[in-house]
Amino acid sequence: MHTGHKAVLNDETEWVRLENHHTAIIDRALFEKANEMHPKKRRIVAESRTNFTLERRKKQPALLICANCGHSLLKETEHLLKCSDARTNGDPVCRSLVIRREPMEENILGLVHQYAASMLEKEKKVSSNRQCDDKEINTAELQKQSRQLTSEKMKLYDDYKDGRIDRDSYKQRAG
Numbered sequence: 767m768h769t770g771h772k773a774v775l776n777d778e779t780e781w782v783r784l785e786n787h788h789t790a791i792i793d794r795a796l797f798e799k800a801n802e803m804h805p806k807k808r809r810i811v812a813e814s815r816t817n818f819t820l821e822r823r824k825k826q827p828a829l830l831i832c833a834n835c836g837h838s839l840l841k842e843t844e845h846l847l848k849c850s851d852a853r854t855n856g857d858p859v860c861r862s863l864v865i866r867r868e869p870m871e872e873n874i875l876g877l878v879h880q881y882a883a884s885m886l887e888k889e890k891k892v893s894s895n896r897q898c899d900d901k902e903i904n905t906a907e908l909q910k911q912s913r914q915l916t917s918e919k920m921k922l923y924d925d926y927k928d929g930r931i932d933r934d935s936y937k938q939r940a941g
Contacts, residue, residue: 832850834860845866848865923936
């Protein structure tokens with residue numbers, strides 16, 4: 767409302783109706799006929815300002831949102847942004863809210879750079895951890911192979927010692 771107050775819809779039970787209070791300009795039959803021809807408009811009232819804003823946001827997604835009321839920010843001039851609801855909303859904060867575009871864009875760009883840097887750092891840590899895991903797996907695998915070779919050499923030596931293989935076969939296999 768232009769008075770700065772928000773409109774409040776009262777329940778129909780609280781309405782005060784005065785039938786035939788004024789002298790009719792047109793007769794009742796013509797009035798009823800005109801009402802039948804005119805489609806009725808339904809007035810949908812949101813449960814709260816937040817729900818209304820969320821529904822509106824779903825219909826018209828905006829990149830920049832007013833921190834006070836949740837409506838989109840629009841370009842007022844080349845360098846200024848203003849709340850889209852500032853002209854109709856009775857909230858003095860939205861009406862007085864003016865945002866300079868350049869510093870805001872710089873802040874957003876800085877946040878994007880910070881986010882990208884943190885994602886790169888996270889990827890480096892994940893990659894580093896993966897390399898450490900791979901090295902641990904390789905070390906464990908090499909230790910296992912070393913134990914197997916040692917065991918095979920011991921069996922080969924036992925075969926040589928017990929005379930099951932000759933000296934040349936032992937040197938060739940152990941070599």
